[in-house]
Amino acid sequence: MTDVVIFGAGPAGLFAAKELAEKSDLSVKIIERGKKIFERNCPATDTGECVNCMPCDVMQGVGGTGGMSDGTLNLSPHIGGDLTEFVDRDEAYKLIEYIDSVFQNHGAPQKMYGKETPGTEKLARKAAAADVKFIPIRQRHIGSENLPEIIHSFQEDLEKKDVEFQLNTEVEEIRKDHLIVEGEKVKSDYILAAPGRAGAIWFSKQAEKLGLKISHGAIDVGVRVEVPSIVMNPVVEVSRDPKFHIRTKTFDDFVRTFCTNHQGFVVEEKYENHVGVNGHSYRSRKSENTNFAFLSRVTLTEPVTDTTAYGGSIGNLATTIGGGRPLVQRLGDLRHGQRSTQNRIDRGHVEPTLKSVTPGDISMALPSRIVTDLKEGLDQLDEVIPGVASNSTLLYAPEVKFYAMKIAVKNNMETDIENLFAAGDGAGLSRDIVNASATGILAARGIIEKAER
Template sequence: MKYDVIIVGAGPSGIFAAYELMQYDAGIKVAMLEKGNELSKRACPINDNKIKSCINCPTCNIMNGFGGAGGMSDGKYNITNNFGGELYKYIGRKEALDLMYYVDEVNCKMGGADAILYSTENSNLRTQALRHDLHLLDAKVRHMGTDKNLVIMKNLYEYLKDKVEIIFNNEVSDIEKLGDTFYVKAEKGEYQCSHLILAAGRSGSKWISKICEKLGIKTESNRVDIGVRVELPASIFEHITSQVYESKIVYRTEKYNDLVRTFCMNPHGKVVTENTNGIVTVNGHSYSNPKYHTENTNFALLVSNRFTEPFKNSNEYGESIARLSNMLGGGVLVQRFGDLVKGRRSSDRRMEKSFL
């Protein structure tokens, strides 16, 4: 089958690529090839209380499917150049911000108009943080919540389904280029196109690197983020989350000058497991509907590093550490903070006293 454009991956990048192509020219022939399920069939058995731990489903419904990993997340959309991606390095700071506001506009049009837009402007938290040598980064954050985020994804799917051919459960294995034509090999057949967009997301990043190497496309190592997800009673962080839903707080360590930062804060949320290429890790979800709020807040605490030559594979480095963690704990490692400070394991008896 021949198309004008093929998009590999139906996560946020792929979805918005398809959306923009339809805005540009609704007559072009576009296909999206996605290894996961359509949105209505994305259900994790853990979330449905059918099982207690990850059973390594052939395709993880938390990570893959229409909407990608972001489609099942807590739906936080950051409008800033201070963290997240580095698009501004390629197109300029103003242009990058303009695109973020445009994405926000589309999201609001697709069902998120009543979601709160939080801002760090005029926040006294910045002064409080500086007293402890911490730095609060400037940002605006639109919090949709896991529930409203799914509504937006559903509406985007309804908009695209009659304009773009979306083929689910169709993992792409290889790509070749002969002349001006790309040949895309997938589970359900071989496809051809004049233009190709690779939007396979985090779970497909290693595969994209291999394809880029094969096609002679230069890549470079991204920073490596390694850390833990912290869960604590929501009341402890209420003075922060009530003002700034997603606070990015940064600290530089004294000895090595490493960058330590908070990430993906989920007030009154829950910790969920996800499976990336057979490695089980955790993420955080939170809902906009108070009905689904919990008594806990969770956030990630990450240490970021950019390694220099001869280091080349940031993905493999991060995955190897996560894989070793799985080996040690038979899955995700859980430890109480008090036990960590005392240098001891968190036994079942000690965990029973926890608020988790």
């Protein structure tokens, strides 16, 4: 019997396994349901020919959603979650520096974007004049094509430390003292649930069955915006992944930018019951466009509070309207209340980088309040980044961030069920690579502390 079973081989699971392997004698197994990364939509699949933009055959599911992103590391405890919920500020920054060093040891580039970049103050001042808040932070950009090699190196290092990987394997159910894995009972002294963002809906159902204390926080719903890269050049020279926070005029709702991919590609993302969109940015392969997520924060109150189910229903509706593919619409068409057609897309000034899409009307998929937030927010952002809200700007839908369900955990990341720990985005405890990694480390430390009693 394995001492610790981790399900989910994303950043939380990997860093937890590293901590356990290096600082304890506990045996560790990671169970991961993922398949080869190339089975996801990527720019190469548009032509049906691999152009070797990334070594897709290197990795089979290891890395999670974070491993299939553009690999931007936000080196702040307050972006992508709030580590200070679990540790004090000094310890939070120590964890972040350690996580950053691990990625560098496995091949992450040395170049850093940060608060001291020339132009930061000027951009913040321009944003403030438009009633937009710009948040400068330190960042490291790995690049989508480099992530598989880095994660593969990470995996090899863990295997040398006797961590066992069981890939392409589905965890069907969590019980109080064991897991059901492909019909078989799997027992261990400790279980770490790190299902990742793609497993958030499934995990929320498991948590309810187990009677775990959960809370339903806000969820982010919106679109992926694509513009000519020249529009974003002045901003990304200051901040690789700029964070802009906006309060909309009509509803006073919170809207934000997220995951900017300069000269990158929009990609399809498959969830359990629907499709969505995300973005990739490569260090060696460039497009003429830049894309970023533009998201409206949604909070539900009594009697309905399940924001995870709400986000899933939006995703399902958009997938139905798109015929199983993401929707794309010109901003000008959205403003004029008309659906986009392929002819209208072709007449615009932005050529889509994601070809497997359905031109349509996102206002039929997203609630009207969110559509209003997105249109007003883009108009405000246009005062900071001229051209970002042009009629030719492309909007891809849906982009839904599933981290609304939050598992109640102690400071050691243990749930109400003894010896069941949780970490990462899928448990609602983080919202990015760095914070997910940190919660994995904290969970591992909690397990070690219990095991040594």
